[in-house]
Amino acid sequence: MSASRVLYLQSGGPTVVVNASAQGVIEAARQAGVSLCAARHGLTGLRRGELLDLDAVPRRQWQRLSTLPGTCFGSSREMLPPFDEAPDSWRQLRRVLAGAGIGTILLNGGNGSMETARRLTQLGQELDYPLQVIGIPKTIDNDLLGTHFSPGYPSAAKYLAASVRELALDLASLGPGRVQLLETMGRNAGWLAASCAAAALHPGEAPHLLLLPEVPYQPARLLDALDDCMRRHGHALLIVAEGLRHADGTLLAEQPYAPGSSFQQLGGAAQRVADYLIRQRGLHAHVAVADCMQRAARHLASALDLRLAQQAGRTALQWAQQGQSGIMVGLRQAATGAGWETVAVPLAEVGGAERLLPPAFIGADGFSVSPAFLDYLRPLLQGEVWPPFAAGLPVYPPLDWPPLRWQ
Numbered sequence: 001m002s003a004s005r006v007l008y009l010q011s012g013g014p015t016v017v018v019n020a021s022a023q024g025v026i027e028a029a030r031q032a033g034v035s036l037c038a039a040r041h042g043l044t045g046l047r048r049g050e051l052l053d054l055d056a057v058p059r060r061q062w063q064r065l066s067t068l069p070g071t072c073f074g075s076s077r078e079m080l081p082p083f084d085e086a087p088d089s090w091r092q093l094r095r096v097l098a099g100a101g102i103g104t105i106l107l108n109g110g111n112g113s114m115e116t117a118r119r120l121t122q123l124g125q126e127l128d129y130p131l132q133v134i135g136i137p138k139t140i141d142n143d144l145l146g147t148h149f150s151p152g153y154p155s156a157a158k159y160l161a162a163s164v165r166e167l168a169l170d171l172a173s174l175g176p177g178r179v180q181l182l183e184t185m186g187r188n189a190g191w192l193a194a195s196c197a198a199a200a201l202h203p204g205e206a207p208h209l210l211l212l213p214e215v216p217y218q219p220a221r222l223l224d225a226l227d228d229c230m231r232r233h234g235h236a237l238l239i240v241a242e243g244l245r246h247a248d249g250t251l252l253a254e255q256p257y258a259p260g261s262s263f264q265q266l267g268g269a270a271q272r273v274a275d276y277l278i279r280q281r282g283l284h285a286h287v288a289v290a291d292c293m294q295r296a297a298r299h300l301a302s303a304l305d306l307r308l309a310q311q312a313g314r315t316a317l318q319w320a321q322q323g324q325s326g327i328m329v330g331l332r333q334a335a336t337g338a339g340w341e342t343v344a345v346p347l348a349e350v351g352g353a354e355r356l357l358p359p360a361f362i363g364a365d366g367f368s369v370s371p372a373f374l375d376y377l378r379p380l381l382q383g384e385v386w387p388p389f390a391a392g393l394p395v396y397p398p399l400d401w402p403p404l405r406w407q
Contacts, residue, residue, distance in 0.1 A: 003103030003130065005035045006320060008054070010071040010138075011042045011109030011116065015152025016298040017309035018138050020066035021108050022073070024313025025136075026054055027062075032321055037100065037404045041074035043116065047089065049096045051404035061399055066306055067387040068396050069298040080116040083126050093120075094127045100406040104132040104320045108313070110139035110150070114328055115351030121326045134316045135328035135347055138309075140295045142191035143354045146345030147330040151309035154302040154380035156294045157195030160184060161381070163290065164199035168206035168237055176234030179226070179277060179285040182207075183240045183270035185294060190214050190357040192294065193241035197369045198377055206237040211273065213243035214357050215366040217252060222273070223280055225367050230283075240270035267291075299394050303383025308340055315342045 008025050010018060022038075029036040036054040039046040052073060054062070065072055083090050096102075107117040117135045124130045137144050142153035164182065171180045186192035190212035199207060208229045211217065229236040243266055244252045253268030267289070274285040312329045319327070330345040361373035387394045 003098065003101050005037055005101045006104040006106060006317065007046070007051075007097075007100075007102045008036065008038045008073075009042050009046065009105060009107045009109075010038075010073050010075045011107060011113035012075060012077065012139065013110075013295060014069065014071045014075060015138055015140050015295050016069045016155045016301045017066070017151050017305050018108060019068045019070070019072045020306045020309040021136050021138065021151060021313035023062060023065040024310035024315075025106055025317050026057070026065075027310075028314040028317035029054070030059075032317065034317065034321065035101075037102070038073040038401070040401075042076040043078045043080060044076040045074065046096060047078075047092055049099070049407065051096075051100055051406060052401040053404040054401075056402045064397065064399070066310060066385075067298065068399075069296040072399060073401065079112055080119045082119065083122065090123065090127060094123060094129050097123075097131065098129060100404065103130065104134070106134050106136055106313075106316045106320065108136040108138050110137075110141065111144055111350060111353055113138075114144070114347055117328070118326070118347040118351040121347065132320055132323070132325035133347070134320055134325065135350070136312050136316045137328060137330070140192065141186050141189055143187065143189040143356065144328075145350045145353050145355045146328060146343075148332045149380055151305060151312060151331070152295065153191060154305035155297070155300070156185075156192060157198070157377060158302045158305075158381045159294050159297040159300045160192060160196050160290060161198040162300060164196045164207055164237070164239070167288070168199065171206070171235055171237055174235075177230075177284060178235045179238065179274070179283050180236070181238045181240055181270040181274050181285060181287045183242055183267070183287065183289045183291075185266075185290065186213070186241050186243060187266060188213055188243045188354055188356065190241050190243075190362075193239050194357055194361065194369045194373055195377055196239045198374060198381065204232070207239045208233065208236045209238045209367040210369065211238065211240045211244050211269075211367070212357060212362065213241050213245055214359075214362060216247040217244050218247065219276060219280075221366070223277075225365070226277065226281070238270075238273070240273055242266040242269055244269045244273075298387050298396075301385060302381050303385045304380060306385050311340075312342065319344070
């Protein structure tokens with residue numbers, strides 16, 4: 001069998017627009033007459049040979065993908081170790097790829113997934129198997145290098161900012177003396193926590209204090225800032241990034257993920273901060289955790305995010321048809337200042353690397369963001385594309401993916 005089939009993989013945590021990228025890939029494959037399959041649950045499914053036949057999927061089904069949260073084919077946290085650490089794993093992947101006639105992999109994921117994509121490009125060199133690999137960016141953390149933003153981030157930011165605007169009104173209505181803390185995702189980068197600042201329409205409005213991973217946590221400074229906020233407003237709304245760290249670089253909190261897993265699961269920082277404020281000031285403090293809701297809120301997706309996620313998927317398939325490999329699809333504003341364009345970014349530059357919130361985007365007090373950050377963020381939040389509703393709620397129909405008979 002010739003290795004002419006394209007494989008699409010979803011990897012890492014879901015976003016509300018990752019399925020829009022999948023729809024873009026399928027749409028471009030249909031237009032080009034390219035045979036396309038997917039792996040159930042990403043790299044884990046590929047290793048097991050659990051492939052899905054996307055050529056057999058009717059148009060009415062794949063055209064609904066952009067309306068769905070989650071990962072439509074399933075994802076996994078599994079990463080591909082270096083060849084010298086797991087040669088048998090690499091050989092098993094080669095057997096599946098060769099058996100299914102796969103010559104191209106389009107991997108949709110974040111920075112860890114882009115490192116796996118880079119290693120997949122080495123399959124041909126190590127195991128004498130020609131393989132094209134192209135990365136499609138995806139992460140709500142917005143920590144991928146080489147792209148103006150990561151698809152998934154604008155929608156998560158939109159959900160958080162909207163939630164904070166509503167939460168601020170709720171908090172203010174309860175009277176003085178209260179502190180509300182909201183914990184956001186984002187891992188080691190403060191992009192999501194910073195996005196909550198878009199909730200404020202005027203200076204001084206909530207959120208009042210942002211605790212970002214890029215700014216070392218200093219309890220004494222926080223108390224001073226909180227006291228000032230309570231004097232001015234009578235209450236305080238704090239945003240706490242899950243990756244908040246002490247001055248020595250250690251995390252305030254992290255959670256066990258799974259035995260034997262190298263994945264570091266964060267969470268619990270806001271409760272640690274709340275416990276400290278209660279002990280020091282005796283205030284009533286309530287903790288809310290946005291958790292997975294910020295990456296699943298399809299009902300409040302950014303229209304720009306959806307459109308460019310789909311464009312990234314289409315572009316990846318088109319570049320594969322042109323013979324390109326070892327690159328990720330980057331997004332950037334067009335040089336003319338109007339519209340967006342795609343740019344090829346070497347996987348070697350993005351795999352395993354993190355883009356943190358730059359100092360120019362952080363306020364001078366360390367508890368806020370700069371006007372430059374809001375200028376960056378606000379265009380990304382624009383537009384709404386509602387999913388279908390029925391009986392007053394969004395409808396997310398189940399999808400059936402036929403298995404690929406390749407063995």
